[in-house]
Amino acid sequence: NAGVTQTPKFQVLKTGQSMTLQCAQDMNHEYMSWYRQDPGMGLRLIHYSVGAGITDQGEVPNGYNVSRSTTEDFPLRLLSAAPSQTSVYFCASSQGGLMNTEAFFGQGTRLTVV
């Protein structure tokens, strides 16, 4: 059971380039979310999804797009990377329901935009 898998682990982009951060979970969880973590800022919610075909914005959505075509996958797209998007990105999933709100996290993608 792999849990939440993020790829790549490290990435360097040039300003203006686009890329997709991949996130996949094999636990059949309905809820998935993306966070970014900057030094001293904790984790900030970028986008989240409550099921296939349903996404919504979090605290810091600008510059990022998401889609959820399957239960398993929740990719995060940077359309035109900016140095301000240099950060560590975490994907998480949870089953939902009052008895099952524990979130499982991937190991992160460390992104540098130069």
Added chain:
Amino acid sequence: SQQGEEDPQALSIQEGENATMNCSYKTSINNLQWYRQNSGRGLVHLILIRSNEREKHSGRLRVTLDTSKKSSSLLITASRAADTASYFCAPSRSYIPTFGRGTSLIVHP
């Protein structure tokens, strides 16, 4: 915003001592969770306490919740060097946790 605010931001103790971290929040919640993050890695769930619970234990962890004061505390008893990590609370009304800046705990051997 539902996110919690952890206090203190940093805590340094000796092995064997107890470590107490606090969390305050502003909105009503269904539950509050505590997570741990080892340096540079993903968060790991430690414990969940529901809004109708006042105290919960898990091994060396003790969590309290006071909904009237909108606050929670995490106590780690008999700390070990391996407990060195950042700790985050996540007060929640939904299934998507949101986080504050965390408490950075250093346990000196």
